[in-house]
Amino acid sequence: MAKPAKIDTSIFTASAAPLTLALMVLPQSSILEVASTLDPLRSANRHLGQEAYRWRVVSPEGRPVPLTCGIELASDGPLAAAEGAAALIVIAGFQQSHSATQALIRDLARAAPRFAAIGGIDAGAWVLARAGLLNGYKATVHWEDHEDFAATHPQIDVAPDRFVIDRNRFTAGGAAPACDLMLHLIRARHGPALALQVAASFITTARDGTEPQMTAKAPDPRLDPRVASAIARMEARLDAPETTAEIAAAIGLSPRRLEQIFAANLGLTPAAHALGLRLAAARRMITDTRHPLAEVALRCGFSSASSLSRAFRGQFGVAPSSLRR
Numbered sequence: 001m002a003k004p005a006k007i008d009t010s011i012f013t014a015s016a017a018p019l020t021l022a023l024m025v026l027p028q029s030s031i032l033e034v035a036s037t038l039d040p041l042r043s044a045n046r047h048l049g050q051e052a053y054r055w056r057v058v059s060p061e062g063r064p065v066p067l068t069c070g071i072e073l074a075s076d077g078p079l080a081a082a083e084g085a086a087a088l089i090v091i092a093g094f095q096q097s098h099s100a101t102q103a104l105i106r107d108l109a110r111a112a113p114r115f116a117a118i119g120g121i122d123a124g125a126w127v128l129a130r131a132g133l134l135n136g137y138k139a140t141v142h143w144e145d146h147e148d149f150a151a152t153h154p155q156i157d158v159a160p161d162r163f164v165i166d167r168n169r170f171t172a173g174g175a176a177p178a179c180d181l182m183l184h185l186i187r188a189r190h191g192p193a194l195a196l197q198v199a200a201s202f203i204t205t206a207r208d209g210t211e212p213q214m215t216a217k218a219p220d221p222r223l224d225p226r227v228a229s230a231i232a233r234m235e236a237r238l239d240a241p242e243t244t245a246e247i248a249a250a251i252g253l254s255p256r257r258l259e260q261i262f263a264a265n266l267g268l269t270p271a272a273h274a275l276g277l278r279l280a281a282a283r284r285m286i287t288d289t290r291h292p293l294a295e296v297a298l299r300c301g302f303s304s305a306s307s308l309s310r311a312f313r314g315q316f317g318v319a320p321s322s323l324r325r
Contacts, residue, residue, distance in 0.1 A: 022082030032175040040182035087117040090124035163209040
């Protein structure tokens with residue numbers, strides 16, 4: 001790549017100048033994350049009546065990118081096609097450790113100084129971290145990966161926020177936070193009125209980056225907030241699950257009453273829902289990490305790999321070892 005022209009040191013400042021972004025989309029990314037990043041910019045252009053935001057999509061080898069939904073996303077070329085963009089945003093999802101090859105990591109590290117800002121969406125933070133591009137920065141990653149990400153990269157200040165902007169680095173935890181981040185970008189460059197118009201176009205509201213990705217607030221008004229509080233406790237204690245009686249006492253209910261409202265809201269007992277959460281977490285670790293099964297079992301609240309295997313087979317019809325193979 002040739003040396004780029006001088007550009008603003010921050011893309012998150014008021015400016016009427018067109019902004020060009022390059023999206024490096026890795027295989028097995030989510031189409032929702034790509035859309036959440038690009039569509040707010042497209043909508044902003046529509047409301048402004050001009051092309052204030054421009055973008056191009058690049059991929060590791062310059063070929064169309066297979067997404068998790070089975071659709072292939074067209075690519076404008078390899079990383080070299082990002083030449084001239086003000087910011088590079090890496091979007092990654094499942095299997096980033098395979099799709100982000102050592103050659104790509106090396107190329108990203110070399111190309112990074114040519115951009116005013118570098119960002120990562122979802123597992124894109126893992127890719128940037130592997131390239132050393134988040135060392136000494138504050139960053140976030142999808143809530144499922146917080147613990148592993150922080151342990152693997154102690155030189156990064158990992159936050160549970162929806163999105164984080166630290167100097168010329170920015171990260172978002174997933175699709176909805178990516179939309180929040182883009183609305184923040186639009187607000188910073190063109191003011192709150194335009195950001196509100198764009199949010200209204202999608203019948204949504206922007207959330208602050210510092211809000212946690214997971215909260216005890218009921219996501220659906222039809223869900224009893226006491227059920228939401230109980231679920232939040234379950235999710236926070238996957239490695240040390242509480243009994244139904246302990247959860248009920250913590251939120252001020254009798255065990256029988258907690259079971260009644262769970263049955264009314266979810267059609268499940270609290271114990272069954274908690275087990276489902278733990279098994280779902282185990283499934284993610286089995287398919288997305290190389291942690292030994294004994295470690296997966298302990299981190300998901302099972303006393304041994306054999307107890308995990310019995311529950312896992314009953315839920316999914318396959319043994320954990322077979323799924324991993």
